[in-house]
Amino acid sequence: MSAALEVAVAGFALWNPPGRARPQPCILPPNERRRAPDTVAVALEVAQAACANAGRDPARLPMVFASTYGDLAITDYMCSTLAKAPTTLSPTRFHNSVHNAAAGYWSIATGCHEPYCALSAGRYTFANGLFAAALQVCADQTDVLYVAYDIDAHGPQTQITRSHGILGVALVLTRDGSGTSLELAAVAERSADTAFAASANAMADSLPLIAALERGSGDVLRLPLGPGSSLQVQLRHR
Amino acid sequence: MLPLAITAYSVVCATGYGQKALLDALRERRGPLRPNDFTAQPLPTWIGRVPDLESATRDLPAPLTPWDCRNNRVAWAGLNADDFMSAAAGAVERYGARRVALVMGTSTAAIDATEAFYRHVDDPAGVPPQLLQPELHTPHSIGDFVQRALGLAGPCFTIATACSSSAKVFCQAERLMRLGLCDAVVVGGVDSLCNSVLYGFGSLQLLSPETCRPFAVDRRGLNIGEAAAFVLLERGDRSDLTLLGYGETSDAHHMSAPHPEGLGARLAVEQALARAGREPREIQYINLHGTATPKNDAVEAQVVANLFPATTRASSTKGWTGHTLGAAGSLEAVITFLALRTGLVPGTLNTTQLDAECGPQIQLDNTDGDIRFALSNSFGFGGSNCVLLFGRQTA
Numbered sequence: 065m066s067a068a069l070e071v072a073v074a075g076f077a078l079w080n081p082p083g084r085a086r087p088q089p090c091i092l093p094p095n096e097r098r099r100a101p102d103t104v105a106v107a108l109e110v111a112q113a114a115c116a117n118a119g120r121d122p123a124r125l126p127m128v129f130a131s132t133y134g135d136l137a138i139t140d141y142m143c144s145t146l147a148k149a150p151t152t153l154s155p156t157r158f159h160n161s162v163h164n165a166a167a168g169y170w171s172i173a174t175g176c177h178e179p180y181c182a183l184s185a186g187r188y189t190f191a192n193g194l195f196a197a198a199l200q201v202c203a204d205q206t207d208v209l210y211v212a213y214d215i216d217a218h219g220p221q222t223q224i225t226r227s228h229g230i231l232g233v234a235l236v237l238t239r240d241g242s243g244t245s246l247e248l249a250a251v252a253e254r255s256a257d258t259a260f261a262a263s264a265n266a267m268a269d270s271l272p273l274i275a276a277l278e279r280g281s282g283d284v285l286r287l288p289l290g291p292g293s294s295l296q297v298q299l300r301h302r
Numbered sequence: 303m304l305p306l307a308i309t310a311y312s313v314v315c316a317t318g319y320g321q322k323a324l325l326d327a328l329r330e331r332r333g334p335l336r337p338n339d340f341t342a343q344p345l346p347t348w349i350g351r352v353p354d355l356e357s358a359t360r361d362l363p364a365p366l367t368p369w370d371c372r373n374n375r376v377a378w379a380g381l382n383a384d385d386f387m388s389a390a391a392g393a394v395e396r397y398g399a400r401r402v403a404l405v406m407g408t409s410t411a412a413i414d415a416t417e418a419f420y421r422h423v424d425d426p427a428g429v430p431p432q433l434l435q436p437e438l439h440t441p442h443s444i445g446d447f448v449q450r451a452l453g454l455a456g457p458c459f460t461i462a463t464a465c466s467s468s469a470k471v472f473c474q475a476e477r478l479m480r481l482g483l484c485d486a487v488v489v490g491g492v493d494s495l496c497n498s499v500l501y502g503f504g505s506l507q508l509l510s511p512e513t514c515r516p517f518a519v520d521r522r523g524l525n526i527g528e529a530a531a532f533v534l535l536e537r538g539d540r541s542d543l544t545l546l547g548y549g550e551t552s553d554a555h556h557m558s559a560p561h562p563e564g565l566g567a568r569l570a571v572e573q574a575l576a577r578a579g580r581e582p583r584e585i586q587y588i589n590l591h592g593t594a595t596p597k598n599d600a601v602e603a604q605v606v607a608n609l610f611p612a613t614t615r616a617s618s619t620k621g622w623t624g625h626t627l628g629a630a631g632s633l634e635a636v637i638t639f640l641a642l643r644t645g646l647v648p649g650t651l652n653t654t655q656l657d658a659e660c661g662p663q664i665q666l667d668n669t670d671g672d673i674r675f676a677l678s679n680s681f682g683f684g685g686s687n688c689v690l691l692f693g694r695q696t697a
């Protein structure tokens with residue numbers, strides 16, 4: 065890719081506590097808050113915090129939700145139930161198993177009729193989600209809420225997937241703004257694999273970007289974007 | 303909105319391999335749905351199963367065998383139908399692998415492989431090494447597989463918004479192309495039969511124990527199907543078929559039920575028309591979402607009756623294919639291309655008496671017509687709506 069995408073960060077939020085602490089997003093009514101899958105809880109928590117930090121009305125923001133795996137706890141429940149007693153499958157867990165569950169709950173909780181996207185790009189999910197969100201900002205001249213999250217692998221899943229803890233990040237991206245600007249460009253160079261370190265959450269690629277935003281430094285980051293490419297992120301503080 | 307030329311497309315579904323098999327089945331009103339013979343335990347419903355997918359002739363070639371699973375076999379069959387592989391190779395040759403993007407849509411991805419892994423996990427003989435392949439166990443298994451199969455190196459991700467997934471891929475393609483981030487986009491949808499969706503929709507009591515009857519007064523639910531459909535999109539006037547508009551909205555109502563007045567669906571139709579600069583009266587055919595569940599069809603019938611004149615023809619083709627979920631957007635885009643190119647306006651299979659809520663738009667019988675502008679509707683769980691508007695240029 066030759067062209068670059070330039071966006072500003074109006075607000076951001078991170079949920080990355082030690083262990084696997086689960087947030088209780090107050091945007092959900094108390095009974096739904098308790099029942100919500102972990103992915104929904106963490107996604108809604110950071111989405112709400114980022115919108116508040118950015119001073120934006122969530123009902124007016126198109127959304128991009130990204131998760132490498134979706135809700136691994138529900139996948140574990142579904143696959144073990146299907147292997148043993150398939151006709152006992154819970155209808156609620158089934159409809160919560162869709163990859164767009166967090167996006168769906170968020171749009172319902174905020175009354176937002178703007179479109180959402182829910183995506184995965186496997187090991188390259190964080191950078192691709194950021195890219196897709198920036199693409200929408202630039203193409204449609206709109207602010208976009210980007211939410212990225214993953215949870216820990218459960219049960220036998222630890223043999224086939226690697227992810228630890230509960231991690232969520234959200235950014236409100238805008239066309240212009242006074243905050244930090246990001247210039248995004250794909251470069252044909254493989255970046256160092258950090259996120260899939262044995263002890264990391266699958267969304268750990270987000271952490272260098274959040275750290276740079278918190279520091280307020282003019283860093284250049286390279287995030288894994290594909291088997292032979294990286295997303296170069298140039299930060300500029302204004 | 304940058305109109306995009308549709309320069310190649312391919313399809314595999316219950317009607318068989320390729321456009322001709324699908325078109326013949328549509329013309330002859332032959333329904334290939336069959337009683338459920340997929341699940342190990344009985345589940346009384348009908349399914350749209352791709353025929354002979356298990357045969358050795360459908361095996362993946364050696365470099366791709368590490369990613370063998372039902373979903374990727376459906377994908378491989380789709381890539382090999384209708385000469386799609388050579389069309390994609392042509393785009394790579396014209397623009398370079400880095401300038402061809404890939405956006406796939408799915409709901410199941412390769413969950414069939416994850417289900418199989420769980421069936422083997424307590425097996426004293428151990429898990430077959432095939433099932434330990436990490437790339438299979440994410441929703442992106444399909445994007446990863448198609449990227450390998452086509453040798454693409456541009457932007458690549460997988461959209462999973464339930465039943466709107468592979469309609470929304472067209473919207474992302476348009477944005478990528480309009481901003482000049484690539485010169486061609488391969489989009490598509492692949493979903494395969496698996497226990498998750500069969501027992502899952504069963505648990506929601508949305509499966510019909512008979513063949514599905516979209517918009518029928520006596521409809522009893524949907525039939526799950528599997529399919530792969532791929533579309534190559536490029537700039538300029540390289541084709542008579544063009545993506546002219548799209549609309550994407552959220553219902554903001556309920557996780558598994560549509561908005562009762564179809565608010566999100568109506569907004570999506572209006573957006574698609576506005577992006578294309580077209581009026582409802584110019585739309586000659588709508589391929590409806592038409593799942594044959596009581597709620598979807600009631601709401602969609604109402605939206606169509608309120609927005610379109612009696613001259614617009616509309617139908618659900620799920621009686622031929624079943625509901626292919628994450629593949630439905632791209633599969634039904636291909637059916638819409640067939641209507642635009644051949645003039646065959648498919649009716650609605652299996653339905654004999656329409657629900658009273660249906661307007662004059664909804665057709666049971668096949669008809670012929672000179673179709674210039676057509677819509678394809680996709681509405682998914684979580685209230686995700688996407689409507690695509692396609693056109694055909696006349697010489």
